[in-house]
Amino acid sequence: MGSKESCCFTGHRILPAGELPALRAALRREISNLAEAGVGRFLAGGARxxxxxxxxxxxxxxxxxxxxxxxxxxxxxxQADRWNARERQAYREMVQEADEVIYVSEVYTPDCMFRRNRKLVEESGSCICYLNRERGGTAYTVKYAEKLGLSIVNLAVPRPNSAAQEKTLFI
Structure with missing residues (x-):
């Protein structure tokens, strides 16, 4: 297991637009709680x-x-080369403001996302996620975090028919 002073994030690329204000508030609260408990290093995978x-x-x-x-x-x-201009700009700003940037591969490979997700978990003692589906990269990452014994907080509320309520999030 990674450092108890580190927390990773994993979640879906598409989020319910109506939940964004509450999700931001929940993220702020959870990150603050961890900071108060001595966690100072937060790892994110940079996805939309x-x-x-x-x-x-x-x-x-x-x-x-x-x-x-x-x-x-x-x-x-x-990673962001095929995103729209607004998303690429937000991505560039995030990269510029980060304290450290780690690339798991020098070029895109079929397993680079998988390797990124494993590294996020392996470097962390806790995980804040947004998971409301049983399949996909986020589900795999949370299962891996559970296997390694990370403390996990899920900020999603599973809903039937959630796909019909979702919209692409542009930050």
């Missing part, structure tokens, strides 16, 4: 949606109140 939202909250809390470190564990340098 929950990853970027969580990273932005770490940066906001770092600016406002706590001595926090944001570490981006990214799959490859071209």
């Amino acid at each position: 949606g929950f990853d970027m939202l969580a990273a932005q909250e770490v940066l906001w809390l770092r600016e406002e109140r706590y001595a926090l470190e944001l570490v981006l564990v990214l799959p490859c340098p071209e």
Whole structure:
């Protein structure tokens, strides 16, 4: 298991638009609670949606109140190349403001996302997630975190028919 002073984030790229204010508040509360308990290093994978939202909250809390470190564990340098201009700009700003950027691969490979997710968990003692589906990268990452004994907080409320209520999150 990774450091007890580190926490990783994992979550879906698509989030319910109506939940964003409450999700931001919940992230801020959980990050603050961990900071008060001595966690100072937060790791995010840089993906659209929950990853970027969580990273932005770490940066906001770092600016406002706590001595926090944001570490981006990214799959490859071209992660955001196919995103729209607004998303790429938000991504560049996040990378510039991070305290450390780690690439698990120099170029895109079929397993670079998988390796990124494992590294996030292996470097951490706790995990804040947004998980409301049983399959996919987020589900795998949370299961891996459970297997390694990380403390996990899930900020999602599972809902039937949630796909119909979701919308792409642009941060």
